Every structure is written in C-alpha cells, then in structure tokens.
Amino acid sequence: MDIADLRADVTLGDTVYLNTGASGPAPERVLQAAREEQARHEREWTVDPGPYASAWDAYDRTRERLAEYMAVSPSEVALCGSTADGISRIANALDWNEGDVVVRTDLEHPAGILPWARLAERGVEVREVPAPGGHLDYDALETALEGADLLCLNSISWIHGTQLDVRRACDVAHEHGALALVDAVQSPGQARVHPKAWGADFVTAAGHKWLLGVWGAGFCFVDESVVDRVRPRHVGYRSVEDKQAVPLDFHAGARRLEVGTQSLAPYAALREALDVHDELGLDAVREHIRGLTEQLKDGLPADRLVSPREFESGLVAFEVDDAEATVERLAERGVVVRALPRPDTVRASLHVFNTEDDVDALLAGLDD
Structure with missing residues (x-):
C-alpha cells in the first residue's frame, strides 16, 4: 500500500479531516x-x-x-x-x-x-x-x-x-x-x-x-x-x-x-x-507530514503559531480570536480541527492521508 492507496481507502466524503491527534479515521482495510x-x-x-x-x-x-x-x-x-x-x-x-x-x-x-x-x-x-x-x-x-x-x-x-x-x-x-x-x-x-x-x-x-x-x-x-x-x-x-x-x-x-x-x-x-504503516514506511509518512505542516505554517501569521516553526510532528497549534467559534465555523465548511484547553488555541493534525488541498481549505476557512 502506498500513500495514494491509503488515501483512497480512508472514506470521509467531502470532509477535510484534520483531527488525527484526537482520533484517526481507520482505512477500510483496517476496519x-x-x-x-x-x-x-x-x-x-x-x-x-x-x-x-x-x-x-x-x-x-x-x-x-x-x-x-x-x-x-x-x-x-x-x-x-x-x-x-x-x-x-x-x-x-x-x-x-x-x-x-x-x-x-x-x-x-x-x-x-x-x-x-x-x-x-x-x-x-x-x-x-x-x-x-x-x-x-x-x-x-x-x-x-x-x-x-x-x-x-x-x-x-x-x-x-x-x-x-x-x-x-x-x-x-x-x-x-x-x-x-x-x-x-x-x-x-x-x-x-x-x-x-x-x-x-x-x-x-x-x-x-x-x-x-x-x-x-x-x-x-x-x-x-x-x-x-x-x-x-x-x-x-x-x-x-x-x-x-x-x-x-x-x-x-x-x-x-x-x-x-x-x-x-x-x-x-x-x-x-x-x-x-510498515508498507508506507515511516520516512515517507514523516516527509509527507513535514510538507503539509510547512505549508500550513507558511500560511499562518508567525505571531499566531503556538507550535514551533521547525517541523517536529504533524500537530500544528495556533492562536485565533475565539477557538470554539472558529472550530464551529470551520466545521460548517466541512473542515474538522479542535480547540485546545489553552486560551484561544486551535490545533490541526496533518497526517499522511491529508493533501495540500486540505491545508488550503483550512487556511481559506480561517480567512473568512
């Protein structure tokens, strides 16, 4: 199985799912x-x-x-x-x-x-x-x-x-x-x-x-x-x-x-x-995640980042004006992230099944 195969096996419809740090969507093969x-x-x-x-x-x-x-x-x-x-x-x-x-x-x-x-x-x-x-x-x-x-x-x-x-x-x-x-x-x-x-x-x-x-x-x-x-x-x-x-x-x-x-x-x-994950290879997974996190961080105001600018994991936390309202507004657009128990902070999880289009959808939703 490669990354494209995995993405096809994770069926979430039109939802942009960026909350794997809470719970990941199991591919059909695993189910x-x-x-x-x-x-x-x-x-x-x-x-x-x-x-x-x-x-x-x-x-x-x-x-x-x-x-x-x-x-x-x-x-x-x-x-x-x-x-x-x-x-x-x-x-x-x-x-x-x-x-x-x-x-x-x-x-x-x-x-x-x-x-x-x-x-x-x-x-x-x-x-x-x-x-x-x-x-x-x-x-x-x-x-x-x-x-x-x-x-x-x-x-x-x-x-x-x-x-x-x-x-x-x-x-x-x-x-x-x-x-x-x-x-x-x-x-x-x-x-x-x-x-x-x-x-x-x-x-x-x-x-x-x-x-x-x-x-x-x-x-x-x-x-x-x-x-x-x-x-x-x-x-x-x-x-x-x-x-x-x-x-x-x-x-x-x-x-x-x-x-x-x-x-x-x-x-x-x-x-x-x-x-x-053995078939995908950890190096390939991490490289894919790295690219998506860099794309997201590039699109966020630097002073809003809670996570480090350098890549450490697929979790990217950032500050917003109202975390709960932001999460709800994004959910209405089909983008799933979560609020953190830290004042006005939202966290996105970027994993191997996610795409550059998913990151663009999140950034567009934040700009609304």
Whole structure:
C-alpha cells in the first residue's frame, strides 16, 4: 500500500479531516480486519478451538506484533483499553506511601494528570515541571526530581506538537532514583517508539490516533528490570499464573497488568494498522507530514503559531480570536480541527492521508 492507496481507502466524503491527534479515521482495510476477526471469534472459533483458546492466541499474536514494532520482548508488553487505561493501571500497580513524590510536566493530557491527583488524596506529593514552548526546563526538572519516585511525561506534546527529548528526561529521572513513565500516544504512526532507546521504565500508547486503528486497543511496555515492582490492584485471572494461588502468583512479565477478556476486533485492527504503516514506511509518512505542516505554517501569521516553526510532528497549534467559534465555523465548511484547553488555541493534525488541498481549505476557512 502506498500513500495514494491509503488515501483512497480512508472514506470521509467531502470532509477535510484534520483531527488525527484526537482520533484517526481507520482505512477500510483496517476496519475489515476488525470485522473478520470478530466474526471468526463469534462463529468459528467459539466451537473450535473454543472462545478462550482462540482469544489467548490472538492476544499473544498482538503482543508479539507490538514487541516487534517497539523492538522489545513480548513479555514486556501488556494489552489494555487505551493510553489513559494503561497509565492508570501502572499508577495503581506501584507501591505508594504517604510522602512519595510524582513529577509530571505541565504538558500532560488529563490521562497523565488524574491518576496522580487521586494518589495525592492519599498523601503522595505531585510536582509539576514547566515546559515553556513545549520543551522541558531541565534545570526545573533536576530540582523537581530530588527525592522523587516517578516521572511522567509525553513523547510528543498534544498541545504544542513538540517532540520531547525523552532519553534525556529518563536519564535525569534515573539519576535521581526515579522511575520514568512515557505517555507516547501521539507517537505511533508518525514517530519512532523505542522504549529501550528512550531508557523508559514504562510506555503507554494506543492505536486509534496516528496508526489509524480503532478505539479499544491500548498497550503498555514494562521494562523487565522493573516488572517485579509492578503488583496490580486491578487484578483478574489473566494477571496471574495460578488462578488459585494465595498469595498471588503474578505473571512474570508485563501481562500481569491484564485482567480478563478483551474484544479481539480492536487488536486485529491494530495489527493490520501496523502492517499498513510498515508498507508506507515511516520516512515517507514523516516527509509527507513535514510538507503539509510547512505549508500550513507558511500560511499562518508567525505571531499566531503556538507550535514551533521547525517541523517536529504533524500537530500544528495556533492562536485565533475565539477557538470554539472558529472550530464551529470551520466545521460548517466541512473542515474538522479542535480547540485546545489553552486560551484561544486551535490545533490541526496533518497526517499522511491529508493533501495540500486540505491545508488550503483550512487556511481559506480561517480567512473568512
């Protein structure tokens, strides 16, 4: 599949869809994979080899495919429902005591804020590190990590579209004896996801944004060196080796974060989406995105840009006079973008299925 094939397979009619950073439109090929997997499970596999055996095999294939994608071991991959689900599972699987410290950036999505706010109710201190312009203040990070237990940060800022230096941040965290958890949901499909190269202890992401999968297929990486520190409170029969054992006999790897049955369809879609992106090639995808972001930035007033002028990702944020009104006006013209929780800021997501005409339509709508 090439870029033209993908564009033809993403059927949105006359809509100019520029909101992949929230949720990507799955191509027909990916949707078909989900439908076929669900049908096989409900009709064929329910009889032979049985619904559970077939599901377990599908989960294993998905872990193996994700492990190949992230260059990690399948035992370091757990399946979950979403990025938020993965962060919450990790937060609730670590041993916290009153006075422990979590450090997060001021770039975090609510998925990377709310679990720590809940822990704060139990006496865990939460420190926020500034990231002016979407890049970390490393002096402030060094100070915040003194005596800290965990750092939570994005790989790509959902507000600025900046690509953070995850390796440097993880190294600083480890120098201070803290674990590092990366919310990587804006990376898969437009940037490389290499937990080992990052030096991350945990990475969470999902397939329904830039990978163009469907909702419901989240995944977690747990480095084998820290897995013994992960003792989930959210527990089910898939979390353990021996379902009858007390004390609990957790799985040796990241699978201890899994709980029970999950729909097979989203994970079949995820596997297919990964295959599609392999066929496209990440370099080709990024080059296409780069061209579109440059076109958009060239057409916007420089003083309105919230994202950096240089290319870092397909997310382009910019200021307008009234974000909500602008989004509504553009929607009436068939152009889909989103308002951000930042005063009078709109974000466009430019992906491989988008075209130069899409960018022109956005710029024309802004000029009205």
